[in-house]
Amino acid sequence: RKFPPGPTSLPLIGNIHQLIYYCWKHKGVVPAFDYFRQTYGDVFTLWLGPIPHVSICDYETSQEVFVKNGNKYKDRFLPPIFEHVSENLGLVSANGESWAEMRRFALLAFRNMGVGRDLMEERILAELDVRCAEIDDDAVNGKTIVHISDFFDLTVGSVINSVLIGKRFDFHNKDEFLKLKGLMDSSADLFTIFDLTVPVWLLKKFCPERYRRIVESQVEIINFVSREANERYEKVKSGELTINSENPQDFVEAYLAKMEQEKEKGATNLYSMECLKHVIGDLWLAGQDTTATTLVSGFNQLVNHPEVIKKCREELMRLTDNGSRPLSLKDRAESHYLNATIAEIQRHASILNVNFWRYNHEATTVKGYPVDSGSVITAQLGALHVNNDIFKNAEKFYPERFIEDPKLLNQVIPFGIGKRSCVGENIARSEIY
Numbered sequence: 001r002k003f004p005p006g007p008t009s010l011p012l013i014g015n016i017h018q019l020i021y022y023c024w025k026h027k028g029v030v031p032a033f034d035y036f037r038q039t040y041g042d043v044f045t046l047w048l049g050p051i052p053h054v055s056i057c058d059y060e061t062s063q064e065v066f067v068k069n070g071n072k073y074k075d076r077f078l079p080p081i082f083e084h085v086s087e088n089l090g091l092v093s094a095n096g097e098s099w100a101e102m103r104r105f106a107l108l109a110f111r112n113m114g115v116g117r118d119l120m121e122e123r124i125l126a127e128l129d130v131r132c133a134e135i136d137d138d139a140v141n142g143k144t145i146v147h148i149s150d151f152f153d154l155t156v157g158s159v160i161n162s163v164l165i166g167k168r169f170d171f172h173n174k175d176e177f178l179k180l181k182g183l184m185d186s187s188a189d190l191f192t193i194f195d196l197t198v199p200v201w202l203l204k205k206f207c208p209e210r211y212r213r214i215v216e217s218q219v220e221i222i223n224f225v226s227r228e229a230n231e232r233y234e235k236v237k238s239g240e241l242t243i244n245s246e247n248p249q250d251f252v253e254a255y256l257a258k259m260e261q262e263k264e265k266g267a268t269n270l271y272s273m274e275c276l277k278h279v280i281g282d283l284w285l286a287g288q289d290t291t292a293t294t295l296v297s298g299f300n301q302l303v304n305h306p307e308v309i310k311k312c313r314e315e316l317m318r319l320t321d322n323g324s325r326p327l328s329l330k331d332r333a334e335s336h337y338l339n340a341t342i343a344e345i346q347r348h349a350s351i352l353n354v355n356f357w358r359y360n361h362e363a364t365t366v367k368g369y370p371v372d373s374g375s376v377i378t379a380q381l382g383a384l385h386v387n388n389d390i391f392k393n394a395e396k397f398y399p400e401r402f403i404e405d406p407k408l409l410n411q412v413i414p415f416g417i418g419k420r421s422c423v424g425e426n427i428a429r430s431e432i433y
């Protein structure tokens with residue numbers, strides 16, 4: 001009675017059995033959440049074991065809770081093993097002062113890279129030029145098949161690496177990327193729902209081998225992505241390298257400059273190499289698959305909808321004087337059809353089909369329902385994007401819906417909402433565009 005409605009729960013397991021059943025019945029977790037929304041309303045509760053999970057499936061309520069009352073919902077509810085590995089450092093699996101400082105810093109560093117001269121855009125365009133030239137060369141040499149997920153994986157990885165440490169992946173160091181991608185994939189494969197829910201002590205005691213493999217794989221990724229930052233740090237320390245703090249060329253330079261400033265001021269000790277390792281690891285892990293999968297999904301939609309390609313092309317040819325100049329991020333204000341297509345791609349792709357949960361520390365009401373403290377709460381992005389009441393014929397790929405009703409664009413929130421929304425939103429939007 002202290003929570004929004006939901007299916008009747010059982011002691012200990014809560015609603016886990018219904019969740020499994022409806023995922024099976026409706027063929028996926030997003031349709032299962034959509035079913036719960038239709039049955040219990042836009043805000044409903046599922047008990048996963050002893051913890052009540054409140055899902056919000058409409059934009060207005062999500063805005064009310066996570067933006068207007070955003071300060072109350074800053075803390076992410078984390079699987080115990082994530083908390084254990086991160087030691088509250090970094091961006092994704094941290095809460096409190098360190099997370100807030102790193103988030104502020106990351107947003108500012110990314111914004112500054114786009115001031116004056118848009119470094120981000122330059123790097124994305126340079127990357128795309130090289131990649132497309134490779135396709136042309138291959139075609140000349142008779143290779144006419146491109147594996148699209150490899151193509152986008154490498155392109156996205158290269159842009160992230162270039163923004164973070166100023167180095168893209170080319171044929172000399174492609175193996176570095178493949179090694180990292182292999183590490184990330186095998187680490188993701190290791191996790192099961194069991195590892196994500198059980199307390200760490202239990203995992204350690206009863207499955208020590210599993211525990212060791214999970215922790216080692218995470219540490220290996222973090223060490224791998226941060227090795228060049230470490231090398232640079234050593235060079236700065238030995239005086240071999242100086243950083244122009246007024247004009248950092250990449251994220252790591254900006255961080256090392258900030259670390260130095262903080263040290264001189266004798267201020268916080270939040271900026272450390274250990275923390276930088278986790279921040280870079282998080283930016284990689286959160287930014288690689290999400291963006292690459294969106295691009296692959298978009299590519300597939302376009303292949304299946306040649307009429308959409310035709311309209312996009314007509315618009316872009318008009319904007320770029322018949323293709324006589326490259327498309328620029330500045331064109332976004334005028335490219336209404338391409339913007340609509342991208343929104344439809346992201347709505348359809350449903351990259352994060354179950355969103356991360358936040359702690360609800362105090363008893364409150366949401367859309368007229370009580371929500372007790374000790375629960376967790378989220379804007380359920382996947383379910384929100386397939387809501388037929390908002391997006392008519394939601395299963396249909398139909399960019400025109402946003403031309404017919406431009407206000408609908410606001411209701412597509414693939415990057416989340418509020419204080420924990422995506423830090424890489426700008427980079428991802430620029431890449432997708």
Ligand code: HEM
Pocket residue numbers: 076091092103160282283284286287288290291294351352355356381414415416417419420421422423424425427428
């Ligand atoms: C299409 C691509 C992307 C999508 C759909 C996406 C989506 C999201 C979502 C839904 C969240 C969680 C929001 C929440 O908890 O409510 C998130 C968090 C995050 N994303 Fe992204 N993301 C994308 C690309 C990126 C990129 C390129 C980066 C970095 C370069 C990035 C870095 C992060 C980080 C660090 C967080 C955690 C933020 C925090 O907890 O404060 N993401 N993203």
